[in-house]
Amino acid sequence: MNKVYHRIEKIAGSVITIRASGVKNGELAEVTSRHGVSLANVIRLEDDMVSLQVFTGTRGIGTDSKVRFLGRPMQTAFSDALMGRIFNGIGDPRDKGPAFQDNMIEIGGPSVNPAKRIIPRNMVRTGIPMIDVFNTLVESQKLPIFSVAGEPYNNVLARIALQAEVDVIILGGMGLKYDDYLFFRDTLEENGALSRSVMFVHTAADPTVECLMVPDVSLAVAEQFALQDKRVLVLLTDMTNFADAMKEIAITMEQIPSNRGYPGDLYSQLASRYEKAVDFEGSGSITILAVTTMPGDDVTHPVPDNTGYITEGQFYLRNGRIEPFGSLSRLKQQVNGKTRDDHRQIMNTMIQLYANYKETLEKQSMGFRMSDWDGKLLRYGERFEKELMALAVNIPLEEALDLCWSILNDCFEPAETGIPTKLIDQFWPKKKADAPRAESARSGDGEGDETKEEEKIEEKVADSKKEKAP
Amino acid sequence: MEKNLGKVVGVNGNLLTVEFSQPVVQNEVAYALVGDTRLKSEVIRIRGNRAEAQVFEDTRDLQVGGEVEFTGELLSVELGPGLLTQVYDGLQNPLPELAEQCGFFLKRGTYLRALDGEKQWEYTPVAKAGDVLRAGDTIGTVPEGLFTHRIMVPFSVRGKVTVEEPIAAGSYGIDTVVAKLKDEQGKVREVTMTQRWPVKMPIKAYAERLKTEEPLVTKVRIMDTFFPVARGGTYCIPGPFGAGKTVLQQITSRHADVDIVIVAACGERAGEVVETLREFPELTDPRTGKSLMERTLIICNTSSMPVAAREASVYTAVTIAEYYRQMGLNVMLLADSTSRWAQALRELSGRLEEIPGEEAFPAYLESVIAAFYERGGVVKLNDGGTGSVTIGGTVSPAGGNFEEPVTQSTLKVVGAFEGLSRARSDARRYPSIDPLESWSKYPSVVEADDLAAGQQILRRGNEVGQMMKVVGEEGTSIEDFIVYLKSEYLDAVYLQQDAYHEVDGATSAERQRYVFERIVRILKTKMTTKDKAEARKFFQTLTQVTKDWNRVTDGSDEFKKLEKQIEQMLAEVTVHE
Numbered sequence A: 001m002n003k004v005y006h007r008i009e010k011i012a013g014s015v016i017t018i019r020a021s022g023v024k025n026g027e028l029a030e031v032t033s034r035h036g037v038s039l040a041n042v043i044r045l046e047d048d049m050v051s052l053q054v055f056t057g058t059r060g061i062g063t064d065s066k067v068r069f070l071g072r073p074m075q076t077a078f079s080d081a082l083m084g085r086i087f088n089g090i091g092d093p094r095d096k097g098p099a100f101q102d103n104m105i106e107i108g109g110p111s112v113n114p115a116k117r118i119i120p121r122n123m124v125r126t127g128i129p130m131i132d133v134f135n136t137l138v139e140s141q142k143l144p145i146f147s148v149a150g151e152p153y154n155n156v157l158a159r160i161a162l163q164a165e166v167d168v169i170i171l172g173g174m175g176l177k178y179d180d181y182l183f184f185r186d187t188l189e190e191n192g193a194l195s196r197s198v199m200f201v202h203t204a205a206d207p208t209v210e211c212l213m214v215p216d217v218s219l220a221v222a223e224q225f226a227l228q229d230k231r232v233l234v235l236l237t238d239m240t241n242f243a244d245a246m247k248e249i250a251i252t253m254e255q256i257p258s259n260r261g262y263p264g265d266l267y268s269q270l271a272s273r274y275e276k277a278v279d280f281e282g283s284g285s286i287t288i289l290a291v292t293t294m295p296g297d298d299v300t301h302p303v304p305d306n307t308g309y310i311t312e313g314q315f316y317l318r319n320g321r322i323e324p325f326g327s328l329s330r331l332k333q334q335v336n337g338k339t340r341d342d343h344r345q346i347m348n349t350m351i352q353l354y355a356n357y358k359e360t361l362e363k364q365s366m367g368f369r370m371s372d373w374d375g376k377l378l379r380y381g382e383r384f385e386k387e388l389m390a391l392a393v394n395i396p397l398e399e400a401l402d403l404c405w406s407i408l409n410d411c412f413e414p415a416e417t418g419i420p421t422k423l424i425d426q427f428w429p430k431k432k433a434d435a436p437r438a439e440s441a442r443s444g445d446g447e448g449d450e451t452k453e454e455e456k457i458e459e460k461v462a463d464s465k466k467e468k469a470p
Numbered sequence B: 001m002e003k004n005l006g007k008v009v010g011v012n013g014n015l016l017t018v019e020f021s022q023p024v025v026q027n028e029v030a031y032a033l034v035g036d037t038r039l040k041s042e043v044i045r046i047r048g049n050r051a052e053a054q055v056f057e058d059t060r061d062l063q064v065g066g067e068v069e070f071t072g073e074l075l076s077v078e079l080g081p082g083l084l085t086q087v088y089d090g091l092q093n094p095l096p097e098l099a100e101q102c103g104f105f106l107k108r109g110t111y112l113r114a115l116d117g118e119k120q121w122e123y124t125p126v127a128k129a130g131d132v133l134r135a136g137d138t139i140g141t142v143p144e145g146l147f148t149h150r151i152m153v154p155f156s157v158r159g160k161v162t163v164e165e166p167i168a169a170g171s172y173g174i175d176t177v178v179a180k181l182k183d184e185q186g187k188v189r190e191v192t193m194t195q196r197w198p199v200k201m202p203i204k205a206y207a208e209r210l211k212t213e214e215p216l217v218t219k220v221r222i223m224d225t226f227f228p229v230a231r232g233g234t235y236c237i238p239g240p241f242g243a244g245k246t247v248l249q250q251i252t253s254r255h256a257d258v259d260i261v262i263v264a265a266c267g268e269r270a271g272e273v274v275e276t277l278r279e280f281p282e283l284t285d286p287r288t289g290k291s292l293m294e295r296t297l298i299i300c301n302t303s304s305m306p307v308a309a310r311e312a313s314v315y316t317a318v319t320i321a322e323y324y325r326q327m328g329l330n331v332m333l334l335a336d337s338t339s340r341w342a343q344a345l346r347e348l349s350g351r352l353e354e355i356p357g358e359e360a361f362p363a364y365l366e367s368v369i370a371a372f373y374e375r376g377g378v379v380k381l382n383d384g385g386t387g388s389v390t391i392g393g394t395v396s397p398a399g400g401n402f403e404e405p406v407t408q409s410t411l412k413v414v415g416a417f418e419g420l421s422r423a424r425s426d427a428r429r430y431p432s433i434d435p436l437e438s439w440s441k442y443p444s445v446v447e448a449d450d451l452a453a454g455q456q457i458l459r460r461g462n463e464v465g466q467m468m469k470v471v472g473e474e475g476t477s478i479e480d481f482i483v484y485l486k487s488e489y490l491d492a493v494y495l496q497q498d499a500y501h502e503v504d505g506a507t508s509a510e511r512q513r514y515v516f517e518r519i520v521r522i523l524k525t526k527m528t529t530k531d532k533a534e535a536r537k538f539f540q541t542l543t544q545v546t547k548d549w550n551r552v553t554d555g556s557d558e559f560k561k562l563e564k565q566i567e568q569m570l571a572e573v574t575v576h577e
């Protein structure tokens, strides 16, 4: 053990190959070159040939560089003292604090026995109506934000993290822009959340292999906290960078790619990370919120595609809003029956009407005649987007539900919404339901007024279209 | 006996290269040793004095020179009383027992016996001393929950055997010798209540395979009426993520008219199995009045569990299905998702450096898929009874595009295609089976003429709908517009079904026949309305009333009242010629 080797046979990408014996698969080694020391781990054994991926990359490594095996796999330190600290992808301090050597834990450990899992049951409140009302986030859920580059996904992540009632926040940054790293650090600090956070940050400038370690290290630490009865929220951004790092190594290792250069095990690799989300019976939980940027805004790209098959839904972030279509929380039905009696109905009705609004918009753009009903929908859609979809909106679920009723009340007659009478009686804002005359008087208004209003809406819609155009 | 040992000479992911000196067998099980831990693997290729084995576990810490123990036994499962209600991993490890032993996490190299050796069963002998039997014939029976579990002559027995020393009725454990069997060469073999069978070989201890022609009622209307499944048939459910594959499988596992359901959760979310696992024991099966779990068995090899065991899991599931079929039972196997198993094959093929086919899937993908679905079927048993295995598999095509190898290979061999559409699931039209793309070769539960009428309305309605997108409502004739509304009506009240509603969620075959016949009558009715707005209004109301009709118990007063209301509404718009 701890034998030292001085001759490197092959150097390619981040991978080196040496001749050695008695080496274990997955074993950690120290590679020393003139430019410094790096960790590396064993990824393939072939007779006496041992391939290792070098965490800091192979730049500057010479055929005479020194490789010393450490006799153990990659581990990371765990203790409560991690809170408030910032590390790189392999757990070395990024801040000025001390390094940890004690209580080392395994990373990428075995998965939870499905027989020990329980059905998720607690809502995570975010203050974002598009989540709380329409696609409720649930404790122990694994859910990515699908987004094109340039969208404020990191802001959304940070906001949810601050709003959520969790005990520990773990941020795993992969290929983060330095500014984004600082943004997370400062936002957590300013809001007094840094002391219950641990950050593992790999920035765009750091070596590829370290990026690969971020989810495993973050989740291993999360698991330990969860086993100490803590509710842990893990933020992983951006998983597309993680997948790209995997692609890079796979190509170096001359693996046959399956789809657009990604290795055939992309699904399994992503799944083994996401499936760490769990609610331990009688103990803590891990909730995973991730970011998956979609190259070319293409949801069929292998990374978002495989992710969608693994995660329990996704939030689509587009034009600075969480889109109701395409967004899905597969766990919402576990909790939205217990919040308020009108929650599920409002969720369905509002979305159906919004879908009708979208159809009307399409008809309008084709130049078809707009009916009274279309006019109502246009008014509705605009308010929906402004008052519920805009990311600036930050209100509790109950207030959001009330707001939904108020929008419905302002735009429609109760019967036009298709909501069952029982709920209408209970929730439809009283003023209007009690004063049907005022309503009929309004709808009896002169034709001219009606058309004017319609024109106004059309103008606005046209304006908003212009804004959106790239 | 001396152990057949080999030595590790390479580790690449979960693929092990092993040097051996004594004979080894393709597909035999070998254990790689890491300290005290034995990691199960299967030999998948042999070249010279080197064998390649896929390890069903994490290969961390394995090293060149490490010892490998060849067992000589093919990858097998244990068959016997006590399989039902169990939750196994892909290699037939009982997960709840594993949890008791290892806690929250799975522990590699821990293998437990699949069946409970302690449990006592009330055994009744059937065969008498001197009886001449063949493989699969019944020696005795034990009651297992709802069923009479047959203890059978091992399927591996060749030719005829004579029963000797059958034990008397009584309470015994599964390892009790229940009889001795003497073969034609005079060799005597002891038989217990269990036997082992290699998962990749179909069990063939039956007289003949029969044609699949009897509908298997799932109580999902769009399936039973439009794209039916047959008892002993095969079908697939391809669809993009979130389209409703798993929910459809879950509904089927509850309502399908079969004796036993085997759920193979193959490489998908653990959370989804947990729902079945935790809810089924609480749910009552209306057919039996007992808990649904009593007819269910779960094979669970979810996405973060070892990849190689994913492939094993579908074979484990189908082997157990065939075993119960041998008892004259109708078994349904639901695999979610077969794509994950195909991907496991792809990962392995890549490590073996085989020449890749399309999307890097191995060239033999198609034949592997075909061989798997061929294990479904109806058989006539040696005793004249019949049994069946029906297989339904979901497919998760990359990018939701059906033009990919797994979907295409599957479509070639299955009898029904329930294709889920993103457009329909986005519009919340559940179950989102595409009524225009899907097909089935099996007979429907409704009359063929009615079915044809329904299909025609759907096609024509779609045409009008497409046209209307171009010319608008203004440019569409009222006749065409009504055709469109009729197709939307059929969609809303028949194709769509509220999975979570007590009554609407499951429609019996009789009710489907009754309701569909009436709906077709409505579709065929010539109607007149003042204008399109009135037509739309009429269908909106009709839809509302028909949906209410779907939600009430058949034959109830409410049911009759709503039916009458529909007829009255219809009378008001009917054109009498």
Ligand SMILES: Nc1ncnc2c1ncn2[C@@H]1O[C@H](COP(=O)(O)OP(=O)(O)O)[C@@H](O)[C@H]1O
Pocket (backbone or CB within 6 Å): A329, A330, A331, B239, B240, B241, B242, B243, B244, B245, B246, B247, B248, B430, B431, B432, B497, B498, B499, B500
């Ligand atoms: N028949 C259905 N009725 C109501 N909702 C459904 C139905 N099928 C699917 N859904 C909704 O769609 C979500 C995803 O369905 P799921 O079956 O998990 O998709 P897939 O397995 O195709 O990825 C579910 O969580 C549920 O919200």
Ligand SMILES: [Mg+2]
Pocket (backbone or CB within 6 Å): B245, B246, B247, B268, B336
């Ligand atoms: Mg699914």
